[in-house]
Amino acid sequence: MSKAQPGRKGDYWAFEDSLGYLARLIFRSFSQVRETRTLDHGISAGQWTFLRQLWRGDGISQHELSRRLAMRDATTAVALRGLEEASLVRRCVNPRDRRETLVFLTPHARRLRGLLFPVTEEVQSLATRGFSDEEAATLRDLMQRMIANLAREDPDIGEAGRCRWRGLR
Amino acid sequence: MSKAQPGRKGDYWAFEDSLGYLARLIFRSFSQVRETRTLDHGISAGQWTFLRQLWRGDGISQHELSRRLAMRDATTAVALRGLEEASLVRRCVNPRDRRETLVFLTPHARRLRGLLFPVTEEVQSLATRGFSDEEAATLRDLMQRMIANLAREDPDIGEAGRCRWRGLR
DNA sequence: GCTTGTTTCTTAGTATGCTAAGATAATGCC
DNA sequence: GGCATTATCTTAGCATACTAAGAAACAAGC
Structure with a gap:
């Protein structure tokens, strides 16, 4: 094994510098810190991901939503079933292409945008203090x-x- | 809503700049790119996390292992059961404190270190090309x-x- | 128009992580 | 010593994301 030289690219042993590991900690912390704020409004970390994207623009197909989030269609399907049961979205077949299911926010989810969107900025600025x-x-x-x-x-x-x-x- | 000014901290709408989102993509890419290389040796992404830490030093308790990986004790318990079934670790009660279970790598897992550890460097340098x-x-x-x-x-x-x-x- | 292939969504099964609640062992206080 | 508290591990149940395989709608070539 090579001699450890902390912080150098060639150092196999600098686990604490593993970018994948650091990304894992950041991703998890973001999710958890944000969820503590959104759960007050009944929104879980998983739901947040989809809502955030839909706030940006709804009425898109599930496939397009998956693409924008780098998620699998199967993952999106399950998540949207949950969001629909929670009355946060409604889905309807696209009459132009009946393979597609278009996703729309409910009025309730629309109202949540104003309440929850500031959380994004709060957590971002907290992370970059x-x-x-x-x-x-x-x-x-x-x-x-x-x-x-x-x-x-x-x-x-x-x-x-x-x-x-x-x-x- | 404020006017969007891409890249500025105050821009609620710059989703593509969300650090949590970027961290998610990085974490997932790292895991997947690495897994395509370790699966040849029968090691999944989840197993890798624990093996990597144990290569650094085994014979520690499950609780200590959890601490070093920022995982819950329950998560570690389930993962180690899998690693033990795969003959990658063996566990034995610490005679000094019979609440603790000490985790040791098997000879096979030790040998894997030499084969798989270079993958860490490969993926790191690939990511920072x-x-x-x-x-x-x-x-x-x-x-x-x-x-x-x-x-x-x-x-x-x-x-x-x-x-x-x-x-x- | 029919067949063949593609796209989209769904279901089923798996992996990885969590919390909550319990069992067992150790520790501390009396 | 005995009892309450703490520490460690386990189980059970849930959340989130994946792959694989199938159904339904569409598109393209003949």
Whole structure:
């Protein structure tokens, strides 16, 4: 085994520097910190993901929603069944293409947007406390470049990834 | 709603810049890219997490292992049952404190270390392709600072987090 | 128009993680 | 020593995401 030199790329043993491990901690912390705030309104971490995307634009097909979130169609189907049972979305067959199911927010879910959306900013600024604007921008840039690198090896992520840093609305 | 100004902290609508979302993509890509390489040796993404930590040092209790990975004791218990059934670890009661179960790697798991550990470096350098050494170091630093910020709100992560960026071996 | 292939959604089964609640062992206080 | 508290592990049940396989609607070629 090579001699450990903490922080160097070639150091097999610098577990604490593993970018995948760090990403896991960040993802989990974000989810948990956010969920403690959204559960007051009955929204779980899993529901949040779909609602957030739908707030951006609803009336899209399940497949399109999956694509935007880099999720499998099967995952989306199960999640939307839950959201529908919770009266947060309603689904109807697209008359133009009856294979598709279009997803619409209910009035209740629409109202939640105003209450819950600020949570995004709150958690973001909490996570970047002590960061200069430049550091925050650098972090996003480096993370996005890393995603682009990984997308080459993991084409599944490519779809969702690409539409993001190219500014898809 | 505020006017969207992409990339600015105050922009609620810059979903593509959500650090939690980016972390999710990174975590998932890492897991999948790595798993395609370790499955050849019969090691799943979930097993990898525990093996990687145990390669660093085995003969520790389940509770200590949980702490180092920021996992729940219950999660670790189930995972280790799987690893034991796969003959990758064996467990025995600590005679000094019979509440504890000490976890040891089997000879087979030890041999796997040499084969699989290079995968860590391969995936890391793949993810940071085109990064200067300085950029890679900056990324780790910013991610660790973000974890530290989040740990204040989510104490669970604190344990595993702390022992990492303070250089616990 | 019919067949063949593609797209979209669904179901079923699996993996990985969580919380809650319980069992057993150790520790501390009297 | 005996009893209450704490620590560790386990089980059970749930949430979230995956793959694989099938159903239904559409599209394309003949």
